[in-house]
Amino acid sequence: MPKPLPDQPDDWTEPGAHAVGDGVHRIPLPLPLDSLAAVNVYLVEDARGPVLIDSGWARPQTEKALSEALRPLGYGLGDLSQILVTHAHWDHYTQALALRESMGARVRIGRGERHSIEGLDLTRTPHPRQSAALRACGAGDLADRVDAWPVTPEERAMPFGPPDAWLDDGDEVPLTGRHLTVVATPGHTRGHVVFGDAAAGLLFSGDHVLPHITPSLGFECVPEKSPLRSFQQSLRLVRELPDALLLPAHGRVAASVHTRVDQLLAHHEERLDAVHREVRAGAPTAHQVARALPWTRRLRRLDELPDQHRMLAVLEIDAHLEVLTEVGVLTWAHVEGVRHFAVRG
Numbered sequence: 001m002p003k004p005l006p007d008q009p010d011d012w013t014e015p016g017a018h019a020v021g022d023g024v025h026r027i028p029l030p031l032p033l034d035s036l037a038a039v040n041v042y043l044v045e046d047a048r049g050p051v052l053i054d055s056g057w058a059r060p061q062t063e064k065a066l067s068e069a070l071r072p073l074g075y076g077l078g079d080l081s082q083i084l085v086t087h088a089h090w091d092h093y094t095q096a097l098a099l100r101e102s103m104g105a106r107v108r109i110g111r112g113e114r115h116s117i118e119g120l121d122l123t124r125t126p127h128p129r130q131s132a133a134l135r136a137c138g139a140g141d142l143a144d145r146v147d148a149w150p151v152t153p154e155e156r157a158m159p160f161g162p163p164d165a166w167l168d169d170g171d172e173v174p175l176t177g178r179h180l181t182v183v184a185t186p187g188h189t190r191g192h193v194v195f196g197d198a199a200a201g202l203l204f205s206g207d208h209v210l211p212h213i214t215p216s217l218g219f220e221c222v223p224e225k226s227p228l229r230s231f232q233q234s235l236r237l238v239r240e241l242p243d244a245l246l247l248p249a250h251g252r253v254a255a256s257v258h259t260r261v262d263q264l265l266a267h268h269e270e271r272l273d274a275v276h277r278e279v280r281a282g283a284p285t286a287h288q289v290a291r292a293l294p295w296t297r298r299l300r301r302l303d304e305l306p307d308q309h310r311m312l313a314v315l316e317i318d319a320h321l322e323v324l325t326e327v328g329v330l331t332w333a334h335v336e337g338v339r340h341f342a343v344r345g
């Protein structure tokens, strides 16, 4: 049985360190994004110095907020012994690299992130693989706009590169009075990992299982071929572990990992059905399917979304079409560089 919910502030982004278990604190750090107000990092006590799980977006505001949250616990940034990171998205990984440069804390991240960490190249366009994929989805105009997005000097200066050590599925991280188990959960990114503390009934779920958001799929420098298939497999994997308190990277702590995993699995099954239905009804490309379906909880049309979200939406449909092809329901052929799908048989 999962543990009862700890007391939490009404607003999950309220600054400070919020106890969520014995020797475990949730620390929300602000993000420079319109769509996402904060990222939760977790502090886990250890005799060698506290361990952080995820780290925030590298910028002075993050360092200040983290330092202020550590102070009432009796720590400074220099006391951190290691930083375990769930995946290489900037809001999780980059502050760890900044702290490593300035304080020497050891940084570890899943080995599957290597493709995208080594593949980052901001010298040309910000998302070369995504724009190529959008063209194959029949969204050439959107791809042109994505290619034209500027890369700012701050983005070029973002700390990025390999960690001090890679984490593999099944690795144990021995800490004082507890063991964290690394579970590889590809899908949101190729190398995403979660950290389980089975004895305490806790799962540090990163962006794999979020309480209010359906995580984006394969949005990374070098995505894999079928991120939705990986994501579904990773959800089922986590569903087979004993239920635990959900400690997500965005949003409130929730009582049951299983409950939320069931909702996410059901969401994607419904979405697969809807995508299949639209292809049957005559929408041949990912772009056209995406235009036929409602988006967000407010059921908006694709063309009403800002380009960043529109890009993720079209690529998400592409991931659904890929799974429907793999299970033999759809086939596809190139028509002038665009993938055209049809019902099989």
Ligand SMILES: [Zn+2]
Pocket: 087, 089, 188, 207
């Ligand atoms: Zn992420």
